Amino acid sequence: MRRSLQGVEMAQRFRNEMVGLMRFSYPSKGGFVKGEGEDEAAQLARLYDPERLERRFSLFERLTLPALLAQSDRDFRMVFLIGRSLPDVWRDRLAAAIAPLPGGRIVALAPMPHYMAIKRSFAIATPVEASHITGFRLDDDDAIDRDHIGRMRGMVERLLPVSGLEVPLVTGCNRGFFLERKPDGNQLFEVTEKTPIGLGLAMTTPAGMSENIFRRNHRFCGQYYNTFTDANALAFIRTVHADNDSDPHASGRIEPMGWAEAAPLIAAHFPFAAEDLRRL
Incomplete structure (x- = not known):
């Protein structure tokens, strides 16, 4: 009886919004390995290099x-976090590309500490009626199934009644493909x-909680x-x-797979x- 009552209570007050966040060459202060210690001018020159952006x-x-x-x-909603300084030609190209995505939106922010920018982006995308947010991360060069x-x-929905409505819950997937691009x-x-891979990894929290999936190194989520x-x-x-x-190393099993077997x-x-991936 107790379980059924808890289920009714959860159904009455639970509204979970799925929100993805993609950092699209955003010039944050910290949060990335490459360019650690760069000044702002050097960072912008690297991030906005036309050849890099084309890739x-x-x-x-x-x-x-x-x-x-x-x-x-x-x-679901998908936030594309960019810098306000991203040149118009690239911002316009991004806007045109995501136009067919119903929940897609661009959030443009000034440079600020990485986690502050992440929290602000999730807050902008969270509707006021949400009781919970499942925020997931995705990079601009990877794919989810x-x-x-x-x-x-x-x-x-199945795990929260066990884990608890008021504490963070991390969910993800451990199996997939690495596609190594070679000349x-x-x-x-x-x-x-x-250990958890960051690709598509999500954290569910009550709406308004400052904790999100970027808070910790994704490999250590099970510790926290x-x-x-x-x-x-x-x-x-x-x-x-x-x-x-x-x-880009795997923490567990990794085996080469032929294209015919993978097809x-x-x-x-x-x-x-x-063939699309073989030629990518």
């Missing part, structure tokens, strides 16, 4: 965005992480929060290339053909 847009437009547009559960949002929503041909690896990661779903594609900010798995879980 970032190429991956975003061909990999990251199509995966967002293909979500089976489209009831087409059922990621729906699966994450289901995880949260002589891209190579695919199947990965099962043993109730954490559940799905090791079965083929949930992500992480690209490995020279522009990666952090060292049916890619088609089943992502809006791509294997």
